[in-house]
Amino acid sequence: AQSVTQLDSQVPVFEEAPVELRCNYSSSVSVYLFWYVQYPNQGLQLLLKYLSGSTLVKGINGFEAEFNKSQTSFHLRKPSVHISDTAEYFCAVREVNQGGKLIFGQGTELSVKP
Amino acid sequence: DTEVTQTPKHLVMGMTNKKSLKCEQHMGHRAMYWYKQKAKKPPELMFVYSYEKLSINESVPSRFSPECPNSSLLNLHLHALQPEDSALYLCASSPQGTGGAFFGQGTRLTVV
Numbered sequence: 001a002q003s004v005t006q007l008d009s010q011v012p013v014f015e016e017a018p019v020e021l022r023c024n025y026s027s028s029v030s031v032y033l034f035w036y037v038q039y040p041n042q043g044l045q046l047l048l049k050y051l052s053g054s055t056l057v058k059g060i061n062g063f064e065a066e067f068n069k070s071q072t073s074f075h076l077r078k079p080s081v082h083i084s085d086t087a088e089y090f091c092a093v094r095e096v097n098q099g100g101k102l103i104f105g106q107g108t109e110l111s112v113k114p
Numbered sequence: 115d116t117e118v119t120q121t122p123k124h125l126v127m128g129m130t131n132k133k134s135l136k137c138e139q140h141m142g143h144r145a146m147y148w149y150k151q152k153a154k155k156p157p158e159l160m161f162v163y164s165y166e167k168l169s170i171n172e173s174v175p176s177r178f179s180p181e182c183p184n185s186s187l188l189n190l191h192l193h194a195l196q197p198e199d200s201a202l203y204l205c206a207s208s209p210q211g212t213g214g215a216f217f218g219q220g221t222r223l224t225v226v
Binding site for chain 2: 032041042043045049101102107
């Protein structure tokens with residue numbers, strides 16, 4: 001069975017500072033990896049995805065993530081955050097050839113302070 | 115058009131009411147999903163439709179009844195709900211294969 005662990009439930013950071021949101025996964029088969037962002041009272045927006053190939057993936061809003069197979073991690077990074085990045089961030093995995101069922105982590109609340 | 119549209123945005127219903135949530139996408143995606151999300155929690159999968167056929171039911175109570183009339187539409191029929199069913203209900207769609215899911219803005223449901 002798959003599982004996703006987001007290591008930090010809350011990450012406070014000052015504006016223009018770098019940030020890393022950590023995600024580890026467990027699966028006995030190959031997976032696809034995703035990061036979603038959810039702003040208050042809204043749905044989820046896909047930030048980026050890793051399917052195969054280059055382990056460094058660039059997404060929208062200046063975010064990027066690096067897939068590390070040996071450490072089963074997929075950490076999200078941004079070199080300089082803005083107030084508008086304040087939101088909930090979810091890491092998710094999906095087994096290759098397993099329909100579309102996404103398994104989500106518990107989420108990380110990113111709070112950017114001025 | 116890269117949107118998944120959900121209606122209504124908000125819904126308040128009594129425990130004896132029957133209501134329906136609607137979801138529409140025009141991206142040609144053949145997989146569509148219903149998720150339930152409680153406050154401060156990740157979305158939980160309820161149902162998956164693939165090519166208009168129900169492929170996954172995550173042991174959801176029968177008071178929730180999904181329907182996929184065609185490849186663009188997904189409904190969730192609600193009957194005799196309980197207050198604990200109050201949540202944000204999210205619809206999503208994805209292309210077959212490797213794509214990520216696109217989510218709608220959700221319907222905020224309150225059962226009174």
